[in-house]
Amino acid sequence: MKKAKELEKLRKELPIWQHKPDIRWALRHNDVLLLNGETGSGKSTQTPQFLITEPWFKKQTVKIKNKEGREEDVSVGGVIAVTEPRRVAAITLAKRVAAEMGSPLAKGIESGQVGYSVRFDSIIPKGMKIKYLTEGMLLQEMLRDPHLRQYSAIVIDEIHERSIDVDLVAGFLRQLVHGDKKGRGGVPLKVVVMSATLDLGGLEAFFSNLETRSKYEPVAVVYVKGRQHKVRVYYDVKPSTDYLQNMLQTILKLHTTEPLPGDILAFLTGQEEIETLQGQLEHYAGILAKTVPRMKVMPLYGALPAQAQQDAFEKVKEPFTRKIVLATNIAETSVTVSGVHFVVDCGKSKVKQYRSRLGMESLLSKPISKVSAIQRAGRAGRETEGKCYRIYTEEDFAKLEADEKPEILRSDVIEAVLKMKARGVDDVLNFPLMDSPDIRAMEIALLQLHVMGALDEEGKLTDTGKKMATYPLPAAYGRVIIAAAESDCLLEAIDIISCLTSDSEIFLQPKSEEDQETTETLRAAIKNPRGDILTYLTTMQHYAAENTDRNDWCAKRLISIRAMKMAMMIRKQLRQTCFQQKLLKEMPPPDPQPFEEISFAKGETILKTFLKAFATRTAVLGAGGYLTTQGRNEIVIHPSSVLYGRKVEAIMFLDNVYTAKNYAKKVSAIQANWIVEALEM
Numbered sequence: 001m002k003k004a005k006e007l008e009k010l011r012k013e014l015p016i017w018q019h020k021p022d023i024r025w026a027l028r029h030n031d032v033l034l035l036n037g038e039t040g041s042g043k044s045t046q047t048p049q050f051l052i053t054e055p056w057f058k059k060q061t062v063k064i065k066n067k068e069g070r071e072e073d074v075s076v077g078g079v080i081a082v083t084e085p086r087r088v089a090a091i092t093l094a095k096r097v098a099a100e101m102g103s104p105l106a107k108g109i110e111s112g113q114v115g116y117s118v119r120f121d122s123i124i125p126k127g128m129k130i131k132y133l134t135e136g137m138l139l140q141e142m143l144r145d146p147h148l149r150q151y152s153a154i155v156i157d158e159i160h161e162r163s164i165d166v167d168l169v170a171g172f173l174r175q176l177v178h179g180d181k182k183g184r185g186g187v188p189l190k191v192v193v194m195s196a197t198l199d200l201g202g203l204e205a206f207f208s209n210l211e212t213r214s215k216y217e218p219v220a221v222v223y224v225k226g227r228q229h230k231v232r233v234y235y236d237v238k239p240s241t242d243y244l245q246n247m248l249q250t251i252l253k254l255h256t257t258e259p260l261p262g263d264i265l266a267f268l269t270g271q272e273e274i275e276t277l278q279g280q281l282e283h284y285a286g287i288l289a290k291t292v293p294r295m296k297v298m299p300l301y302g303a304l305p306a307q308a309q310q311d312a313f314e315k316v317k318e319p320f321t322r323k324i325v326l327a328t329n330i331a332e333t334s335v336t337v338s339g340v341h342f343v344v345d346c347g348k349s350k351v352k353q354y355r356s357r358l359g360m361e362s363l364l365s366k367p368i369s370k371v372s373a374i375q376r377a378g379r380a381g382r383e384t385e386g387k388c389y390r391i392y393t394e395e396d397f398a399k400l401e402a403d404e405k406p407e408i409l410r411s412d413v414i415e416a417v418l419k420m421k422a423r424g425v426d427d428v429l430n431f432p433l434m435d436s437p438d439i440r441a442m443e444i445a446l447l448q449l450h451v452m453g454a455l456d457e458e459g460k461l462t463d464t465g466k467k468m469a470t471y472p473l474p475a476a477y478g479r480v481i482i483a484a485a486e487s488d489c490l491l492e493a494i495d496i497i498s499c500l501t502s503d504s505e506i507f508l509q510p511k512s513e514e515d516q517e518t519t520e521t522l523r524a525a526i527k528n529p530r531g532d533i534l535t536y537l538t539t540m541q542h543y544a545a546e547n548t549d550r551n552d553w554c555a556k557r558l559i560s561i562r563a564m565k566m567a568m569m570i571r572k573q574l575r576q577t578c579f580q581q582k583l584l585k586e587m588p589p590p591d592p593q594p595f596e597e598i599s600f601a602k603g604e605t606i607l608k609t610f611l612k613a614f615a616t617r618t619a620v621l622g623a624g625g626y627l628t629t630q631g632r633n634e635i636v637i638h639p640s641s642v643l644y645g646r647k648v649e650a651i652m653f654l655d656n657v658y659t660a661k662n663y664a665k666k667v668s669a670i671q672a673n674w675i676v677e678a679l680e681m
């Protein structure tokens with residue numbers, strides 16, 4: 001790692017450096033700054049560093065009335081939060097900025113100026129002035145500290161990515177900036193919104209307070225022109241029929257013709273493609289001539305453990321070796337993958353799509369937007385001039401949409417509605433957001449939350465709803481936790497939910513028929529004929545009871561050890577939260593505990609508990625197959641379910657995908673009369 005002094009020279013060469021005075025001036029006179037800058041101009045790393053010496057940044061002690069109406073001394077400010085759409089970006093940026101400031105950032109070191117906070121991992125040193133965190137973490141903090149008293153400023157990075165979380169953060173910040181400042185003892189909160197897209201008009205209108213516009217204009221705008229290094233872009237001359245094959249050839253060609261140094265970063269749509277290409281590249285790596293550099297192929301996707309993700313960012317230490325990073329769009333924005341001079345872009349990514357008519361969400365592989373293509377290319381020009389190879393034609397590029405459609409317009413909005421309610425927004429249909437979701441999607445979400453008991457007849461958040469909003473879980477699983485505490489099956493529900501919400505699938509797919517047979521035999525003991533929910537329970541209970549070699553236990557059954565480790569962390573966190581909330585009377589004894597088969601009756605209780613949250617995700621067997629209870633749509637059981645091919649009276653499914661057919665996933669066998677009971681609750 002370079003020293004702060006050496007890095008200072010590089011910092012001064014960044015295009016944003018020239019704008020340091022404008023940025024400071026703008027925030028001395030305005031509460032909101034919109035900052036537009038090309039990728040690589042230095043926004044994410046420099047902006048917070050420019051601001052920590054400003055007079056308004058200092059921590060202040062102010063008098064604020066508490067709930068009883070008594071005035072007390074409270075500290076406000078002294079930290080700048082920078083939100084990032086993804087964990088990797090928050091962590092790598094914090095490390096970079098810590099190095100630039102010459103401030104240590106490591107586990108066990110107590111003081112330092114930079115910290116970060118992402119799920120299951122944080123370093124918050126004493127004296128921290130800059131904190132990188134994910135948008136989701138800031139939303140959780142806002143529930144505990146609605147006035148964000150810890151902070152002098154919030155910097156929203158990469159707002160153009162438009163995740164649901166960033167839209168909510170922006171909506172709540174707008175409310176804080178324009179609301180009365182009593183909750184902060186009169187100290188204003190500064191907000192910096194950073195974007196790589198030029199269209200700031202919409203954002204400016206959103207953050208301006210239209211009612212008071214004539215008296216006071218709170219929004220300043222700064223444009224940062226230029227990036228540090230040039231990136232040349234190359235296109236395919238004709239459309240490709242097999243882009244994976246094309247990617248492979250392009251990477252091999254670059255590897256065999258381009259001199260070192262110069263690592264390659266390739267963008268693909270998901271884990272499966274990455275693993276396929278990795279296998280192919282490693283095959284070629286074994287047969288390359290000795291005169292050609294060695295290849296070090298490194299995957300980079302969301303479900304990888306944090307350390308494996310960080311490894312992909314490191315410089316290659318081995319001599320005469322080229323790093324080839326195969327990534328999903330998690331490496332698309334904000335990050336610098338060290339050593340990369342070449343980007344190869346497949347031009348697609350997986351996106352969530354909500355079909356409000358069906359009330360269901362599915363994941364589709366779609367062409368990216370122009371903004372994404374530009375961001376991807378930008379990764380080649382972070383440390384030096386670079387090249388980007390687009391595995392599509394220039395005409396195809398011209399046809400791409402300018403921007404991604406905001407997630408809130410293509411998703412199930414139940415979590416968004418719950419978070420708004422938890423923040424005290426009563427009229428969610430009229431709460432100002434940058435883009436308001438389809439009214440039908442909002443109404444469905446309100447209805448579902450009411451059915452779950454999170455909202456009362458008047459649409460007010462109930463105690464159940466308040467608790468649900470505090471869990472780092474989809475709303476429906478939060479509801480299951482509460483129902484399970486009432487039905488004496490909380491520990492079992494936590495075990496199941498931990499598996500269900502782990503980063504990646506617990507059960508890996510066998511690669512050959514032979515594997516399939518052996519796996520089936522070994523999995524027989526964990527499979528429960530009543531469906532996937534109870535199968536997850538036995539899996540977790542066997543895994544937690546295993547006291548010799550958990551890796552070996554997983555490998556034999558083709559169970560993902562990585563997914564199980566993540567599930568164990570979620571289990572620990574949920575047990576602690578439930579203990580704090582007094583849903584759990586005492587903490588269970590530490591693992592390993594002997595495996596104990598649950599009774600048939602307990603299994604029924606668990607399924608009925610899940611049904612309290614998933615009553616609308618059920619289907620009943622008719623003459624032609626299963627028909628959903630909501631909407632009477634045909635649905636078939638997905639091959640990944642233990643119930644695949646079985647005909648039972650009725651099913652409950654926790655997930656579904658809409659590809660060639662409407663598939664139910666994570667399926668359990670239930671009785672039709674339980675659905676009526678659950679809906680009448």
Ligand SMILES: Nc1ncnc2c1ncn2[C@@H]1O[C@H](COP(=O)(O)OP(=O)(O)OP(=O)(O)O)[C@@H](O)[C@H]1O
Binds near residue numbers: 046383
């Ligand atoms: N982890 C890192 N390792 C090496 N260099 C880095 C690192 N992070 C940032 N840099 C350098 O700092 C420059 C500016 O990075 P920064 O993230 O601030 O830019 P940005 O304008 O926010 O870009 P983007 O919108 O793409 O995130 C990079 O181009 C790179 O040269």
